[in-house]
Amino acid sequence: GIPPSVQPAREFHLGMFEIGRPLGKGKFGRVYLAKERKTGFVCALKVLHKNELQKNKVEKQLRREIEIQSNLRHPNILRLYGHFHDSKRVFLILEFAGRGELYKILRKAGKFPEPQAAEYIAQMAAALQYLHKKHVIHRDIKPENILVGIHGEIKISDFGWSVHAPSSRRTTMCGTLDYLPPEMLNGTGRHGAEVDLWSLGVLTYEFLVGSAPFEDTPVETQRRIVQCDLKIPSYVSPEAADLIRRLLVLRPEQRIPLEDVPFHPWIQKHCAKLVQPAGQ
Numbered sequence: 001g002i003p004p005s006v007q008p009a010r011e012f013h014l015g016m017f018e019i020g021r022p023l024g025k026g027k028f029g030r031v032y033l034a035k036e037r038k039t040g041f042v043c044a045l046k047v048l049h050k051n052e053l054q055k056n057k058v059e060k061q062l063r064r065e066i067e068i069q070s071n072l073r074h075p076n077i078l079r080l081y082g083h084f085h086d087s088k089r090v091f092l093i094l095e096f097a098g099r100g101e102l103y104k105i106l107r108k109a110g111k112f113p114e115p116q117a118a119e120y121i122a123q124m125a126a127a128l129q130y131l132h133k134k135h136v137i138h139r140d141i142k143p144e145n146i147l148v149g150i151h152g153e154i155k156i157s158d159f160g161w162s163v164h165a166p167s168s169r170r171t172t173m174c175g176t177l178d179y180l181p182p183e184m185l186n187g188t189g190r191h192g193a194e195v196d197l198w199s200l201g202v203l204t205y206e207f208l209v210g211s212a213p214f215e216d217t218p219v220e221t222q223r224r225i226v227q228c229d230l231k232i233p234s235y236v237s238p239e240a241a242d243l244i245r246r247l248l249v250l251r252p253e254q255r256i257p258l259e260d261v262p263f264h265p266w267i268q269k270h271c272a273k274l275v276q277p278a279g280q
């Protein structure tokens, strides 16, 4: 392509867009369907209020989110095309995901059939492999941060917690503990890309059971995570249970590597079009 130095500087401003229906509320503002007037390009416009960002001390996180997400190109990662701001607001120009929020689809369905869950986990593993190759850890994999594209493919979004590996968390977390790996709960909090493997295990469990594996009161949840106190219902197939148990391993280095996930029997059983192991 054209070297960045001579690429046209993509300056954006609000007047370039025709604002459509609201898509919902994000953490720090609303999201609208939008269309770029000149090209007719449909996107999602996330509006963030500067005073909210300042109050919650998340400006640095937002800058990192923009820096990381705008450089990512993968079918299962939501695109960030650009951003701009006015006196009061920051605007993110994001890819529009045609089928909306995965957590709403999951809540409505209760839980997913195994073929659908396996398809989603295969796509998650591909997206995480792409991220980890770029030394990016997402650190906040959960249904609320996943959207669904028009063809039913999943799109990881919300890179507000992503960092370059290795790292140790400096900002206090809020929200659910359900997806936190043991190494982020113990003293040092030092962690690597394997945190996303643990969360992938929690996600697999939640897709198949409809609730998170260590869901309980905050104190109990922490105990169950650090003890890996895991009970997998008997209706979950042995293959699926096997993959969950290979991801939800206390020692980060013992978790199944991402590159092995597409070859796991449960994925092979349900995702035909994936690359087949040699000699098939």
Ligand SMILES: CC(C)NC(=O)[C@H]1CCC[C@H]1Nc1nc(Nc2ccc(C(=O)N(C)C3CCN(C)CC3)cc2)ncc1C(F)(F)F
Pocket: 022, 023, 024, 025, 026, 031, 044, 045, 046, 078, 094, 095, 096, 097, 098, 099, 100, 101, 144, 145, 146, 147, 157, 158
């Ligand atoms: C990951 C992040 C944490 N989450 C978010 O940002 C959320 C916060 C609010 C919306 C969403 N953000 C996005 N949503 C879409 N697509 C979309 C959303 C909702 C519907 C939908 O179901 N309705 C309109 C329904 C239609 C039916 N009625 C009944 C209810 C609303 C359909 C398509 N594309 C891009 C984005 C993005 F990310 F770029 F902003």
